[in-house]
Amino acid sequence: MSRERTWWKPSDHAVQMLCSVGRRRGRNQMSSELVGRVIVPSSDQLDAVTFNSDGLVPAIAQCSQTGQILMMAWMNAESLSMTFAEGRMVYWSRSRQELWRKGDTSGDRQFVREAFYDCDGDTLLFVVEQEGKGACHTGERSCFYRSFGDQ
């Protein structure tokens, strides 16, 4: 049934094939070096972004190859600006209250491919190339690895 295996949740093998960029692929074959896409937003586009009372906006990260939702975290104006300038996802860690350049510690960086803002300007969507084993600190590829109900 399609409910059991939807296209955006490909087999482990497919994920490995599609998303293993950044890994070594063979004895003599080095990984390709990932490069982020620098984005220069217009002032109109920046003005459309609405931060909440804490100065934050939620940012969804979606895998550019599989469409899988990798994670959702928060950005402040500074981390958003850094994300555009570096082409790498930079969040604001609410628990640590500091800038969080994704992958600086884990090595699992996220490289920007496309960036969108929604109709209200209060949620952002980044299509990214995920480096390494995945986005989640648990070792899972996606933070959304647990489903409700019996499956």
Next chain:
Amino acid sequence: MSRERTWWKPSDHAVQMLCSVGRRRGRNQMSSELVGRVIVPSSDQLDAVTFNSDGLVPAIAQCSQTGQILMMAWMNAESLSMTFAEGRMVYWSRSRQELWRKGDTSGDRQFVREAFYDCDGDTLLFVVEQEGKGACHTGERSCFYRSFGDQ
């Protein structure tokens, strides 16, 4: 280039073919009736959900056929419970401060196929079948129809 046309952003025709459920498809062919999937979460699963200080949790809606991110909105405990029980997306409208059974006014309902919670339990992901023309009040299929930078 793949950046220009990623799989999760299919052609208009593909979207029409894949996601036109709920419409009439011909003179004598009525639309198929969509049915939501009722989910019975375990108490452990429900306990894992963390609501913010306003009693809300963000919920991402993703198209089950194309993987497109349709929207992000908020749920309180009641709307989450209704979503599980009805198999239809029910949000909490922060602007109107009321339950928002998506599609009751517009006709563009969202029927649940799968539901996930993230590692921190503070963001939900629903894979849905989108009825009608789309999720956005502007008439766009996805609320994320505007991109940053020149594309």
